[in-house]
Amino acid sequence: MYISDLTLSAFRAHDDFKISFGERINLITGPNGIGKTNLLEAIHYLCLTKSFVSARDATAIREGSDEFVIRGRFVDGGTQSRSVSLQYSKATGKTLQVNKATVERVTGHVGLLPVVVFSPDDYGITAGGPEERRRFLDNMLCQASKTYLADLQNFRHALKQRNSLLVQATSHTATFRSQLDAWSSEVVRHGARVINRRRTDISLINSYLHDSLEQLGLANEVPEMRYRSVPVGDVDRGTSSGGRDLSLEEIEERYFEALVEAGSNDMARRRTSVGPHRDELELFVNGRPLRNYASQGQHRTFAMALKLAKYHYLYKLCETKPILLLDDAFDHLDPERIAGYIHLIQDKLECQAFITTANPGVIESIVQWGDPNRHFNLSVMIGALEKE
Ligand SMILES: Nc1ncnc2c1ncn2[C@@H]1O[C@H](COP(=O)(O)OP(=O)(O)O)[C@@H](O)[C@H]1O
Ligand SMILES: [Mg+2]
Structure with missing residues (x-):
C-alpha cells in the first residue's frame, strides 16, 4: 500500500x-x-x-x-x-x-x-515514563485489531464515568455505591479484554523486536519486553498462575478483586488506581532494565528497533505493508x-x-x-x- x-x-x-x-x-x-x-x-x-x-x-x-x-x-x-x-x-x-x-x-x-512514525521523540518510549510505552503499545494494537480498538474505547469511556462519579460524590450513599458497582463492572468487562490482548500479543512483538535488533546489526543485544498488569499480578503470560495461562474470566475475576481491594483508596483519591491505564511495559536488554542501564546511543537504537518491530507486527496482522x-x-x-x-x-x-x-x-x-x-x-x- x-x-x-x-x-x-x-x-x-x-x-x-x-x-x-x-x-x-x-x-x-x-x-x-x-x-x-x-x-x-x-x-x-x-x-x-x-x-x-x-x-x-x-x-x-x-x-x-x-x-x-x-x-x-x-x-x-x-x-x-x-x-x-x-x-x-x-x-x-x-x-x-x-x-x-x-x-x-x-x-x-x-x-x-x-502507518509507523519514527522521530527523535521516540527516545521517550524507552527513556520516559510508562504512559509513553502504553501509548506505543496501544497504537500498534489498535491498528492491528478493530476489537482491541473498540475494547479500549469502551474501557476509557467506563473509566471516565467511574472517575467522574468518584469526583462528584459528596457522601457514600447506597445510590452512589450501586452506581459505582455498575461502572466497576463495565471497567472490568472491557479492561480485562484489553489486558488479555496485550498479554497475548507481547510474545509476538518480542519475537519481532529480536529480529529488528538483528536487522539493525545488534544481534548480541537480547531484548525483552514484559507486560506487567497490576490486577493480574505478574510480568509474563503464563508465569502469573504457576505456569498456566489465565483465561479471560480469570483476568476479569482478578481485576474485579483488585478494584474492590483498592476501593477505599480510590474513594479517598477520587480516581481509579488499578487497570490497563496504569499497567507497565518494561524493557530489558540482556536481562537488565533498559531505563537504568542503557547509554543514549542504546536508547536510540532500541527505540528504532521498537518501531521496526511495530512495522513487522503491523505488516503481519494488517496484511499490508x-x-x-x-x-x-x-x-x-x-x-x-x-x-x-x-x-x-x-x-x-x-x-x-x-x-x-x-x-x-x-x-x-x-x-x-x-x-x-x-x-x-x-x-x-x-x-x-x-x-x-
Ligand atoms: N494552524 C496553523 N496555521 C498556520 N501555520 C501553521 C499552523 N500550524 C503550524 N503552522 C506553521 O507550520 C510551520 C511548521 O511546519 P513544520 O511542518 O513543523 O515545519 P518543518 O519543515 O520544520 O517540519 C510553522 O511555520 C508554523 O508556524
Ligand atoms: Mg519538522
Whole structure:
C-alpha cells in the first residue's frame, strides 16, 4: 500500500498544496518551519484519522480558516486504489470519506492503512515514563485489531464515568455505591479484554523486536519486553498462575478483586488506581532494565528497533505493508548508520517511506547511499506555488 497523491487545503502551513509521491523512498527537504512535518502529519491523518503531533484537531486548521481538508489516493498492488478524504471543521467536527462514502466509525477505517512514525521523540518510549510505552503499545494494537480498538474505547469511556462519579460524590450513599458497582463492572468487562490482548500479543512483538535488533546489526543485544498488569499480578503470560495461562474470566475475576481491594483508596483519591491505564511495559536488554542501564546511543537504537518491530507486527496482522514516516529521524545518526537504515528500507522492507530532514549532511548521506524515488525540496515547491 502506498500513497500516490496528497492534496491539502488550509492545513497548517499549507494553504492549497498538491503533491505526488513515489512508491518507495520520498525525501522531503527544506529549511525548518517550511512544512515538512505538516506533510507527514497529513498522511498520518488519512491513515488513522488523527495527528501524531497534537491531540487537538483545531490547532491544525490554518490560521484564518474554519476548516482543513486533506485528500489522498492510496494504491494497493498497483491495481486497486482508494481515495480518502478527511475534513475537520470548527463547526461540524471531523468527516472521513473513503471513495466518497462517509465512514461513520473510525473502527471501520483504522488498520486498513497501517502507518509507523519514527522521530527523535521516540527516545521517550524507552527513556520516559510508562504512559509513553502504553501509548506505543496501544497504537500498534489498535491498528492491528478493530476489537482491541473498540475494547479500549469502551474501557476509557467506563473509566471516565467511574472517575467522574468518584469526583462528584459528596457522601457514600447506597445510590452512589450501586452506581459505582455498575461502572466497576463495565471497567472490568472491557479492561480485562484489553489486558488479555496485550498479554497475548507481547510474545509476538518480542519475537519481532529480536529480529529488528538483528536487522539493525545488534544481534548480541537480547531484548525483552514484559507486560506487567497490576490486577493480574505478574510480568509474563503464563508465569502469573504457576505456569498456566489465565483465561479471560480469570483476568476479569482478578481485576474485579483488585478494584474492590483498592476501593477505599480510590474513594479517598477520587480516581481509579488499578487497570490497563496504569499497567507497565518494561524493557530489558540482556536481562537488565533498559531505563537504568542503557547509554543514549542504546536508547536510540532500541527505540528504532521498537518501531521496526511495530512495522513487522503491523505488516503481519494488517496484511499490508505499513507506510513509514521518518520525521527528522536520521538527524542524530552518523553516515554509516544512515546507510544501514536506507539499505534496510530500500532493499529489505521495500515499503513506501517518507524521510524529512533540514540537515545537509543527512541529505548527502541519503542521496549517496540510497536511490530516493522522489526528492522534494519544499522551499522550492512552496516558493514556486506562491509565485503563480
Ligand atoms: N494552524 C496553523 N496555521 C498556520 N501555520 C501553521 C499552523 N500550524 C503550524 N503552522 C506553521 O507550520 C510551520 C511548521 O511546519 P513544520 O511542518 O513543523 O515545519 P518543518 O519543515 O520544520 O517540519 C510553522 O511555520 C508554523 O508556524
Ligand atoms: Mg519538522
